[in-house]
Structure formats: C-alpha cells, structure tokens
Amino acid sequence: MVFGLPMHPLVAHAVVVCVPLAALGAILMAFWPAAARRLWPAVLFVATIGLIAVPLTTQSGESLEERVGERELVEAHAKQGEQVLPFVIVLWLSVAGIFLLVYLIRRMSRSPDRAVGSRPRWRPIATVVLAVMALVGGVGGVVEVVLAGHSGAKAVWTK
Template identity: 45%
Template sequence: MSTIDGLPAHILLVHAVVVLVPLSALLILLVAFWPAARRRLVWPTAILSVVALIFVPLTTEAGEWLEQRVARTPLVSTHTEIGDTMLPWAIAMAVVAMVLLGRHLLGSRRSGGRDAPGAATATGPGTTSGQPGGTVVTVVVGLLAVVVAAGSVFTVYRIGESGARAAWTGQFSQQARVGPP
C-alpha cells in the first residue's frame, strides 16, 4: 500500500497503531487484573489486540515505501530502526490477550457457564477467581500482561517521537509569522 487519497499511507495508518496498541494494552491490564472487566471485555480485548497486530506490519510496510521517497537522514534512519521493534511487541500483546481469553473460557467451562456478568465465579483447587492454573499461573500471566502492556506503549511512544523528529526537525520556525500567510 503506497498512498491513500494522494497521501502516503504510512502517515494515515500510523494513527491506527497509535490508538489501537495503547488501548489494547489498557484492556489487557483490565482483563488480567479485574474479574468484572474480564467477564465483559475479554473478547473485545482479544479481537482488538489482533486488529492492532494486523495494523503494525501494514504500517511498517507503508513506512518502508515512504522511506524510499524521502531524504535519507539520520533521524529517518533512527525512526526506521525503532519502527521495526513494534512487531514483536504487538505479537506478544496478541498472545497475552489470547492466553487471557483461553483462561477465561476454561474457567467458564469449569464453572458450568456461571462466569456470566454478575454471576459468581468458580473457586476451589487449582483456580484463582475462576481462573484455571492456580495462583502461580495467575501471577505469571499478570506479570506478562504488565510487561507486554508497558513495553508496547513505550515502544509506540519511542517510534512516534522519533517519527515526529524525522518529519518536523528544521521544518518550522520558533517565531510566529507576522502578516498574511
């Protein structure tokens, strides 16, 4: 994909990544740590994380197309290098979202479907708030959720900051123009 309505696709697609990745990260944290959110948001979280994952390589590919059509500066090179680090984080985020969904579905199956919104959750041997695998698995999944959410959001920030520097450094004046445009 090269252009959308005459504009480089990268500068439009990047907005999807900038919104979807942090939103997915927030939802992953909610689903990992808040049972009421888990029951209501586990499916949207899984779907949104996969959609974010799909947009990352599309945006990267569009960025590589654009890279061949702009001046090759150190700032563009830095942005390109950092941009390549987003895909592993997006994959990890989708995997964690799928693990959360899988644990939720297993917990719902074990509780006989009582894990519906407002219903009691299963407890007993091998479960923690209705989550299969016990406390150790719950803690490990929670830690993975925190690491993946924080890493993904930080990576989006780093990529966006480097892209803004590449696009705008030397392109504006510190002084406002006086007079008609």
C-alpha cells in the first residue's frame, strides 16, 4: 500500500507507459541507424524500467488478488498479465543488442587496421535479428499490455 492505495495499479501504470515507449524506440532504432546512435540511452533506460516494472506488477497483483479474492475476471487478468514478461524480455534484449551493435560499429570505424569500406559479415545478420526481435518484443509486448489492461479494467469495473 502506498498512501492507502494498492501498489498494483500504481506499478501497472509504469508498465503501461514504459513498454509502448520502449517498443516505439526499439523499432525506430532497429530501422533507422541515426536514431539508434542518438536514442539508445533513453530507450535502454525506459526498457529497463519496463522490464523491472513487469515482475513488480505481477507480484503486487498476486498480493492484491489475495485481498480481493479469486474471481473469474481476476483470474483472467492474472493469466493475461503473466504473458507480458516474455515479450518485454525480448524487447529489452533487442534494445541492448542494438546498443551493442552501435558501440561495435563505432569502435570498428575508429580502428586504424580496418580496411576502408569493409564490413564484417555478421553485421547484416545481427541487424536483421535485432530488428525482428524489436518487432516481436515491441508489438507483442504492447498487445499483451493492452489485453492485460483491458482484462484488469473489466475485473475492476464489472460487478
């Protein structure tokens, strides 16, 4: 309880804000290299807050469920909420991977032994894998957050 309010809805709003923002940032970074070079610190920060907030939301929801009792709608909301974390993990990994890719590209471009115009073979593969991860984690995470939020609203507002 925080100021007499259950912790669950307070922490859930961090998920509702951070996951879509991180998804938008990750997808933008995956498909626009200039954005990746500029935005990665902010997107990584927001994605990390989202990643931390999801298990806190789940845990606080379980505590709240004990207080309000197990009803069908509450159970449906709990089940839906448990599906958010895997997507947010993939989203966070994609953002961290894009950061690492940007870092390695910068470092390699400053290397004196690098041949002009040469690119490592792994770079296009890594770029595609990270873009797919950003799309799957971002879109899947946002969809699951919306579905969990909707089921939670139904559980609260339906008698």
